[in-house]
Amino acid sequence: MAMGRRGISKQPVLLIGVCVFGACLLLFLFMRGRPAKPAPETERSPSTATGLDHLNTVATTAKNDDNELKSQIKEAINEANHNIERRLTNLEQTASIYKTKGTYTPPVSQNTYPKVKNLNEDQRKRILVTGGAGFVGSHLVDQLMLQGHEVTVADNYFTGRRRNVQHWIGHPNFELLHHDVVEPLMIEVDQIYHLASPASPVKYMYNPVKTIKSNTIGTINVLGLAKRVKARVLFASTSEIYGDPEEHPQKETYWGHVNTIGPRACYDESKRVAETLMYAYSKRDHIDVRVARIFNTYGPRMHMYDGRVVSNFIVQTLNGHPLTVYAPGNQTRSFMYVSDLVSGLMKLMNSNYSLPCNLGNPEEHTILEFAQLVQDITGVKGKVSMKKSQQDDPHKRKPDITVAKTQLGWEPKVSLRDGILKTTAYFRKELGLVNNEQEQ
Numbered sequence: 001m002a003m004g005r006r007g008i009s010k011q012p013v014l015l016i017g018v019c020v021f022g023a024c025l026l027l028f029l030f031m032r033g034r035p036a037k038p039a040p041e042t043e044r045s046p047s048t049a050t051g052l053d054h055l056n057t058v059a060t061t062a063k064n065d066d067n068e069l070k071s072q073i074k075e076a077i078n079e080a081n082h083n084i085e086r087r088l089t090n091l092e093q094t095a096s097i098y099k100t101k102g103t104y105t106p107p108v109s110q111n112t113y114p115k116v117k118n119l120n121e122d123q124r125k126r127i128l129v130t131g132g133a134g135f136v137g138s139h140l141v142d143q144l145m146l147q148g149h150e151v152t153v154a155d156n157y158f159t160g161r162r163r164n165v166q167h168w169i170g171h172p173n174f175e176l177l178h179h180d181v182v183e184p185l186m187i188e189v190d191q192i193y194h195l196a197s198p199a200s201p202v203k204y205m206y207n208p209v210k211t212i213k214s215n216t217i218g219t220i221n222v223l224g225l226a227k228r229v230k231a232r233v234l235f236a237s238t239s240e241i242y243g244d245p246e247e248h249p250q251k252e253t254y255w256g257h258v259n260t261i262g263p264r265a266c267y268d269e270s271k272r273v274a275e276t277l278m279y280a281y282s283k284r285d286h287i288d289v290r291v292a293r294i295f296n297t298y299g300p301r302m303h304m305y306d307g308r309v310v311s312n313f314i315v316q317t318l319n320g321h322p323l324t325v326y327a328p329g330n331q332t333r334s335f336m337y338v339s340d341l342v343s344g345l346m347k348l349m350n351s352n353y354s355l356p357c358n359l360g361n362p363e364e365h366t367i368l369e370f371a372q373l374v375q376d377i378t379g380v381k382g383k384v385s386m387k388k389s390q391q392d393d394p395h396k397r398k399p400d401i402t403v404a405k406t407q408l409g410w411e412p413k414v415s416l417r418d419g420i421l422k423t424t425a426y427f428r429k430e431l432g433l434v435n436n437e438q439e440q
């Protein structure tokens with residue numbers, strides 16, 4: 001019996017041995033048969049890359065020495081497994097931080113930040129910027145940080161980008177939350193700049209219901225937070241609440257002319273409701289509110305494919321493509337550089353003025369003139385390609401900024417020429433037409 005058992009038990013061992021050897025041989029032949037074309041480094045994790053390179057080396061050097069081959073392959077597989085386990089542990093740690101804190105700020109290798117002011121406890125405010133990773137939001141965050149405040153950014157990254165605030169990540173005064181304002185947020189703050197909303201017509205028309213939710217439910221959530229923690233709120237409203245205006249230039253007292261069922265209504269009407277909510281909460285719950293009606297703003301950190309006219313024209317010019325002008329071309333806009341807007345927003349927030357306030361540059365141009373200006377300023381000649389008109393596109397727009405001048409002592413400072421030059425320099429970099437060092 002004993003002899004029989006020993007005889008039977010030898011067979012599976014032998015079988016397993018043959019299988020392992022066969023598998024290794026197949027792997028060896030497979031590696032040898034593969035063309036020597038490694039995947040690009042960016043597509044491979046370091047652990048996978050190390051493991052595969054090792055296997056390749058083993059497979060090509062071991063030749064006929066099967067035992068050596070087997071043990072080296074085993075070693076390579078162990079090493080790859082070990083690396084995978086290590087990376088999994090790291091990911092699990094990250095996930096558990098995210099689960100408990102609702103946020104995860106990865107460590108950054110750099111520890112040099114732009115120099116911020118050292119404010120004492122009384123002067124330093126805790127400030128929330130919704131949409132703070134967006135084009136305007138990130139410039140505002142820069143100024144608030146430089147002034148020495150504690151800044152929390154909440155952004156869902158629909159149009160915002162982490163890279164816009166990358167330079168603050170890890171700073172003790174800065175926190176970045178991946179958060180959509182349609183969900184409530186529970187934090188302690190003294191001031192809220194509520195900027196979260198898509199702003200380019202192309203982007204806000206992409207999902208009209210989502211745009212409406214961001215501006216209505218999002219604003220209710222922000223006002224709810226303001227009520228709980230007694231924070232002052234500034235809402236980023238827009239010149240679009242005037243619709244296709246019948247009064248020119250537009251004063252804050254003008255009630256507007258909006259097509260409630262047109263393609264722009266999701267933005268225009270939800271911004272109008274948001275303004276209404278601001279004053280309804282203010283009246284009922286005594287919340288301190290500010291409403292900025294922002295006119296066409298441009299500058300660095302606009303997305304290359306944002307879709308608005310300034311980024312479109314500059315990128316088209318630099319790419320040598322025709323400039324797309326929507327008919328008729330004699331519609332007008334007044335363009336403000338982003339740093340002017342940021343100083344206006346901060347002045348309004350810290351003023352005693354609580355009624356809506358226009359922030360814009362009153363210098364008005366037709367779109368055809370603007371196309372010519374972009375070419376003159378950049379020094380690159382291009383063609384104009386006339387496209388069919390956009391439904392409900394406002395025919396004219398120009399802010400009356402008397403209120404901002406008298407109540408805030410604010411007016412724009414950056415000329416269109418300087419602003420376009422700075423923005424062009426930014427897009428040159430984005431397009432890879434110049435390296436970073438050259439531009440700085």
Ligand SMILES: O=C(O)[C@H]1O[C@H](OP(=O)(O)OP(=O)(O)OC[C@H]2O[C@@H](n3ccc(=O)[nH]c3=O)[C@H](O)[C@@H]2O)[C@H](O)[C@@H](O)[C@@H]1O
Nearest residue numbers: 199200201238239294295296297308309312324325326331
């Ligand atoms: O800043 C504002 O006051 C508001 O206006 C903008 O809307 P709009 O003025 O239509 O912005 P653009 O998309 O830049 O268009 C400006 C004009 O240029 C025209 N355009 C746009 C893009 C293009 O490639 N070609 C072109 O001729 C448009 O038809 C429009 O007449 C945005 O909707 C809002 O973010 C903002 O609140």
